[in-house]
Amino acid sequence: MCGIIGYTGPRACKGLILDGLERLEYRGYDSAGIVLLEDGALVRDRTVGKVADLRRLVGDNGSPATLGMGHTRWATHGGVFDRNAHPFLSNDGRIAVLMNGIVENYVDLRAEVVAGGHTLSSDTDTEALVHLLADAYEGDLVEAVRKVYPRLDGHFAFLALARDEPDRIVAARLAWPPLVVGKGDGEMYIASFLPAFLEQTRQVQHVEEGEIVDLRPDGARFWPIAGGPARERAVEEADATIEVAEKGGYETFMLKEIHEQPRAIADTIGERYRDGELHLDGIGLSDAELAEIDRVLIVGCGTALHAGLVGRYLIEEWAGVATEADVASEWRYRKAVFDPRTLVLAISQSGETADTLAAVQLARERGARVVAITNVMGSAVTRVADGVLYTRAGLEISVGSSKCFTAQIALMTLFALRLAQLRWRLEPARIAEIGRELERLPELVQRLLDDAAMHAKVEQLAREFSTHRFFLFLGRHIGLPICQEGALKLKELSYIPTDAYAAGEMKHGPIALLTDETPVVAVATDSHVYEKIVSNLQEVKARGAAVIAVVTEGNTNIHEHAQHVIEVPRTLPELEPILAVIPLQLLAYHIARELGLDIDKPRNLAKTVTVE
């Protein structure tokens, strides 16, 4: 969950590292730090706060350093204090280290280095590593890393510098924290994620799990930690451009990404639906195997899980396959029941979420087939699953997910349809009807995003309700996960407590929360449960609470039951959730904006959660 970047080459690198850290900041933003080799000394600066605070601290003066590395932190071991910010230096100042991930046996290692005479100045797991490297160092940093690496348990990617090797960075990776190398003209970069150096080079090499990387300005060498000769690694041309990591005129990444949803959905559907035919290339199961599936288990976290919950309704309804969706961190500790005809669908925007990866590994160990749904090419989940279906939403930077959610639902829709087709559960005419509506979806989402009246309404609601202390979201059937997503978005962006409930369940408890101070947000788009939710809204109204209802356009009757109405375009009831979530994303956005909060980087969160 931290962001790391290193540079070695001929150029003064302080600015390059700070710029890279800004692009990595979505991964963690509790504190930031940098170390540069200046006049034969490793000079380190670090501070609690964001990269902008680090930039202020180190100033814009031209450092001559041509070797350096930086870190942006999401705290795991040790509170958010300067002393726990990376990089760490050995007591003799010869070695510097920074890390993304966790060293699980850090308690023993910290005790060992203290017993060995080192002084610890932080509460972190990483600091033990720098002292172990200092002890192992005999003039060759690769050799030192080789000796120390097997002593570390956990999952991590770290970078190390040695004062006496002025053009070398050594990196190592264990398990899923990612590392990518950038090859420039006589200079090399290494970072957690490509956008960190994309402005400088698009030539990349991927670091595999269990590798040590030796970077010098003229290239990188990749060594398996288990020993053996260096491995060849192709240099690939990244297809992303730096624009994907820019706000493109929007005030935040979140707003940009909300507005990118038509494209994200269109690209995700892309060629996968053509003239009644569905093509799920990469799924890793033959048509015959897919047709045999009689149970689907969906795992994910947060927003990804909500997309999975939408998928559950679609798979059951269209394909008639028993489907469950569960929080990855809980599911892995259940004694879930499998048989060879069970398919696990793991949904993760980043493909790095530790809980989801652990669930996938467990499912594989127990013999289940696993298909990953992710937005990040080559991410960790793609390496452990049998097959991969990519959402094609483009890089999502805002910590609050938006376009990946709707792209995930679009993909779940295609998957459910394909399963239905292979199991002969839907008539070809019905598949064609759904397919046509799917193809129209990007246009409908665009129409909604172009609707000035909708924006004005949401902004007015944000002004009216931003000081309220609690929001209840109510939905039924496929509208329920949309409410769960709306409630998550609002709490993570605005820090206002929210709850999302099945509307029919409200009377069994949450109704006690209702007063005339409780806004109730309801998803009440047209469906077979519309009348039911209207009855629930009557119960809300009778308690004096204000109702904000998201409905299908043309619904005139809802005004009797809701004080505030937001309309979304009409499509098939099964697809309407994709539209209904958009005003909820915007409501969360504008409430957070009214409150003056940092929308792209909400408190305590990180975009990729690589710890369990």
Ligand code: AGP
């Ligand atoms: C969404 O807004 C979140 N910040 C969060 O819930 C996220 O969806 C979750 O951490 C899962 O991430 P993943 O999709 O990368 O696995």
